[in-house]
Amino acid sequence: MERATVPRTAEPVRGRISRKPVPHKKTKETRAMRRNISETATQCLRRMAAGDFDGVRKMCTDAATVWHNDGTGEQAIDEKLDQLALLIPTVQALEYDVIRQFQNYDEVLQQQVLRLELADGSHREVHAAMYLRFEGDLIDRIEEYTYVVPGDRENPSSGGRQL
Numbered sequence: 801m802e803r804a805t806v807p808r809t810a811e812p813v814r815g816r817i818s819r820k821p822v823p824h825k826k827t828k829e830t831r832a833m834r835r836n837i838s839e840t841a842t843q844c845l846r847r848m849a850a851g852d853f854d855g856v857r858k859m860c861t862d863a864a865t866v867w868h869n870d871g872t873g874e875q876a877i878d879e880k881l882d883q884l885a886l887l888i889p890t891v892q893a894l895e896y897d898v899i900r901q902f903q904n905y906d907e908v909l910q911q912q913v914l915r916l917e918l919a920d921g922s923h924r925e926v927h928a929a930m931y932l933r934f935e936g937d938l939i940d941r942i943e944e945y946t947y948v949v950p951g952d953r954e955n956p957s958s959g960g961r962q963l
Contacts, residue, residue: 927946
């Protein structure tokens with residue numbers, strides 16, 4: 801498992817996650833763009849982990865939106881970042897682990913785990929799949945599908961007791 805600073809990168813074996821046509825010819829420019837949006841997605845996580853929400857905002861288009869499976873529906877990026885900023889005082893430490901990352905011409909899909917140590921000393925893991933769509937070099941849409949795992953309990957898949 802690697803940290804967000806050095807994600808694994810792989811092309812999807814089959815299928816496309818894009819609704820736009822992908823260039824058939826792999827030019828030097830196309831390869832550079834794919835590398836850059838992958839790095840941008842990772843840099844976005846680094847800035848979130850550091851609490852640099854202004855830096856995250858600069859990485860997004862003016863009309864960027866966020867959708868999260870928490871029932872709040874679609875939000876403007878500014879609204880979502882304001883919510884995240886309110887959580888900072890409750891978190892003592894956090895770390896993103898990028899498990900795998902796939903990219904297409906203007907999209908990145910990654911599986912990640914956010915490990916949190918809260919101010920009260922408890923631990924949480926947030927397992928997530930995150931989709932980022934780019935417009936040029938800027939993030940235009942983020943979708944995040946998460947599942948929170950209490951980190952202070954034994955994991956049933958490791959032979960511990962069931963939650």
